[in-house]
Amino acid sequence: MTAAENKFWNNAELHNDEEQIFRQLKARSNKCRPLSISKDEQKGIFPGADRSIYETALDNCTCKDFGFRKLPCKHMYRLAHELGLFRLDKISTKGWGGWPVTLHKESAQQDRLFRGAYEEMSIGHPSEDRTNLQINHCRASLTNCTCPDFEERKKPCKHIYRMAILKGLIKKIPPSSSGKKYVVY
Numbered sequence: 001m002t003a004a005e006n007k008f009w010n011n012a013e014l015h016n017d018e019e020q021i022f023r024q025l026k027a028r029s030n031k032c033r034p035l036s037i038s039k040d041e042q043k044g045i046f047p048g049a050d051r052s053i054y055e056t057a058l059d060n061c062t063c064k065d066f067g068f069r070k071l072p073c074k075h076m077y078r079l080a081h082e083l084g085l086f087r088l089d090k091i092s093t094k095g096w097g098g099w100p101v102t103l104h105k106e107s108a109q110q111d112r113l114f115r116g117a118y119e120e121m122s123i124g125h126p127s128e129d130r131t132n133l134q135i136n137h138c139r140a141s142l143t144n145c146t147c148p149d150f151e152e153r154k155k156p157c158k159h160i161y162r163m164a165i166l167k168g169l170i171k172k173i174p175p176s177s178s179g180k181k182y183v184v185y
């Protein structure tokens with residue numbers, strides 16, 4: 001590997017970042033299936049929006065996400081996976097946002113998670129780096145929210161839970177009629 005590639009693929013901490021995990025989850029999906037992979041060149045071609053294509057290497061991608069962040073995008077993760085350099089079958093979303101996993105099992109938190117999953121909320125514009133989202137009248141990230149509930153308790157509010165759900169960090173949310181049993185990863 002070249003130095004530039006090493007910077008990304010030998011950096012375990014980077015891949016545990018929620019924003020990176022979000023891209024790994026996307027990389028796994030069928031929508032991110034490569035059109036072609038060259039194992040010799042370690043490059044791939046991926047379908048883009050409006051019949052465009054993205055040319056992807058281990059240290060570069062022509063998509064907007066990489067252009068903006070200069071960090072591995074979903075295409076780069078999928079390429080690394082196809083080349084056998086990165087595993088996409090062992091993604092752990094436990095401890096997202098730095099919150100202890102047991103916290104989400106408290107009944108007051110289960111209520112908030114329930115509301116985060118099922119209450120109608122207006123989802124507005126993300127911040128430029130996409131770590132913040134306007135939800136109702138609040139600005140929420142995975143670790144912070146501007147609502148009074150968060151300000152007072154400093155524990156995840158329903159907006160933070162909605163954000164985690166949107167990012168695919170919380171799985172197995174049952175239909176609202178089946179009660180309040182959640183599995184939080």
Ligand SMILES: [Zn+2]
Pocket residue numbers: 054056061062063064065066073074075076
């Ligand atoms: Zn890309």
Ligand SMILES: [Zn+2]
Pocket residue numbers: 138140145146147149150157158159160
């Ligand atoms: Zn909130």
